Amino acid sequence: MPHPRPLVRPTERSYVVQANVGTTNKQRSHHDQQQQRPPGSRPGGTGAVGEGIVRAFLNAGADVVVPTRTPQRADEFRQVLGSAATDRLHLVVHDYTTFAGAEGLAAEMERRLGGIDDVVAPIGGWWAGKKLWEIDEADWQTAFVGLATTHMAVMRATVPRLSALGAYTLIVGTSAFTPIPGSGLVSMEQAALSMMTEVLRAEQKRAFTLVLGPVRTRVADSGDVTADQVGEIAVAATTGGGGGGEIRVRDRTEFEAAMGGLSLRR
DSSP states (O other): OOOOOOOOOTTOOEEEEEOBOSOOSSOOOSOOOOTTOOOOBOEETTSHHHHHHHHHHHHTTOOEEEEESOHHHHHHHHHHHGGGOOTTEEEEEOOOSSHHHHHHHHHHHHHHHSOEEEEEEOOBOOOOSBOGGGOOHHHHIIIIIIHHHHHHHHHHHHGGGEEEEEEEEEEEEGGGTSOOTTBHHHHHHHHHHHHHHHHHHHTTOOEEEEEEOOEEBTTBOOOSEEHHHHHHHHHHHHHSSSSEEEEEESSHHHHHHHHHHHHTTO
16 A cells, blocks of 8 residues: 655655766665745655655755756656656766865755755765775776765765755765775765764754665665655655664565654654
8 A cells, every 4th residue: 555645845846866887897886836836856866766856856846956967867767767757857978076166056956946944965976896905096087086076076065955944865875884895985985974974964954865775766676665756755754854864674574664754853
């Protein structure tokens, strides 16, 4: 039975971000009304997990901006969404992986849509194949520096522009606190990002960390939680009360517990 569709604040504009940046080898990351309609943007929204988040925000009534780096990717994503790709979906071809690029994107959103309410950042990739002492500089730059820089660029460009009730939501995997032999750079990068949201909360910003296990998507069927359910959690967290926090959604039991807890904040 589907869960009730989450409600969105009447003036909400969601900014959702997702992309598969720096992906190497064969594996990918699992995390891989009418008046002044709410704008939304999602860096990395064109990935499989991001797809579920974009659908959830669109279903909740928000305008959603999804930056992508090529027109071809934008066209493919619109086709994947099908009838869900209404005029409230804004696909923007823009490279947000650098400080200047992310700043330009955020400034453009502010000019065109009037502001940013919420950001969901499921930007990620997967790297595997070497022990830590076997890593070379190219591995370091690709699997750690590149991804961490993109996350930092998006965060610093958007957090100062969030509305008073807005939230910044980061998507990470369990590798943030579980060492993965042969994928040490992923564990290190995810742990660093998790700490980034902890610091944001310590600095009085409303920030969430969604910790995911395997996610069932249109390209992977091994997870206990679906991409659409990740979207439900993201909408419920950002539109509910509270100052943020870590939410673990590694299986269906945790998903149901999280949805129950978030519903109490409304």
